[in-house]
Amino acid sequence: MMPSTVDSALIAARNVSLVLGRPPASVEILRGVDLDVAAGDSVALLGPSGSGKSSLMAVLAGLERPTGGTVSVAGLDFTTLDEDALAVARRGRIGIVLQAFHLLPTMTALENVAVPLELAGEGDAFARAAAELEAVGLGHRIGHYPAQLSGGEQQRVAIARALVGRPALIFADEPTGNLDTTTGASIMDLLFARHAASGTTLFIITHDPGLAARCARVIELGDGRIVGDRRSA
Ligand SMILES: Nc1ncnc2c1ncn2[C@@H]1O[C@H](COP(=O)(O)OP(=O)(O)O)[C@@H](O)[C@H]1O
Numbered sequence: 001m002m003p004s005t006v007d008s009a010l011i012a013a014r015n016v017s018l019v020l021g022r023p024p025a026s027v028e029i030l031r032g033v034d035l036d037v038a039a040g041d042s043v044a045l046l047g048p049s050g051s052g053k054s055s056l057m058a059v060l061a062g063l064e065r066p067t068g069g070t071v072s073v074a075g076l077d078f079t080t081l082d083e084d085a086l087a088v089a090r091r092g093r094i095g096i097v098l099q100a101f102h103l104l105p106t107m108t109a110l111e112n113v114a115v116p117l118e119l120a121g122e123g124d125a126f127a128r129a130a131a132e133l134e135a136v137g138l139g140h141r142i143g144h145y146p147a148q149l150s151g152g153e154q155q156r157v158a159i160a161r162a163l164v165g166r167p168a169l170i171f172a173d174e175p176t177g178n179l180d181t182t183t184g185a186s187i188m189d190l191l192f193a194r195h196a197a198s199g200t201t202l203f204i205i206t207h208d209p210g211l212a213a214r215c216a217r218v219i220e221l222g223d224g225r226i227v228g229d230r231r232s233a
């Protein structure tokens with residue numbers, strides 16, 4: 001089944017290429033990716049290691065500039081924005097969760113979650129961060145530092161930080177890769193609960209077939225190209 005049209009697409013990528021390094025050592029990472037993702041969808045991105053999944057996510061999330069082609073999110077053409085404008089564009093639109101949790105070690109859970117709101121200049125950052133930590137089941141850990149938390153707890157903090165700005169779009173790159181199966185499943189429950197409650201669009205890179213099966217659409221990447229795109233029944 002073909003994905004939605006450009007008009008209703010939250011993400012629209014056109015002929016996206018990514019070349020890293022300088023000739024003669026340059027490597028073609030993405031090779032002409034065309035992709036629309038509809039608002040409110042849940043998408044799993046599968047593919048062998050090295051196929052370009054993380055690179056594609058970085059480009060779609062506005063973290064990395066494509067070498068060619070265009071990327072727009074919510075009608076905003078990322079390829080025309082400078083770094084500052086990109087950072088502002090991501091804020092409040094896009095939440096990102098990575099396999100390594102990337103929490104700031106010198107900040108408590110509460111401070112880590114409040115960071116994106118403080119950067120956005122929002123006044124009630126700590127109250128909202130506390131509420132978000134409560135929502136991911138960490139209300140009793142808000143004063144703890146990352147080193148005092150288990151891996152699953154750290155990933156919950158990272159998810160609270162990704163969700164706190166109420167983004168329309170969440171990118172997750174192998175979010176359960178460092179967690180045991182049970183912990184990983186409960187982490188994913190948090191993202192799918194937000195998807196169900198608020199229509200948050202999910203874009204999840206995973207190797208886990210069970211996790212991919214929870215998504216409505218499964219895209220497969222091979223050697224920098226989309227080689228599969230299907231909807232689950
Ligand atoms: N900075 C870089 N310079 C050169 N090659 C890179 C760089 N980053 C990643 N790559 C290469 O790009 C390819 C795709 O990487 P990646 O997007 O991380 O794939 P995946 O997430 O599917 O494992 C890999 O072959 C990787 O070695």
Ligand SMILES: [Mg+2]
Pocket residue numbers: 053054055173
């Ligand atoms: Mg990767």
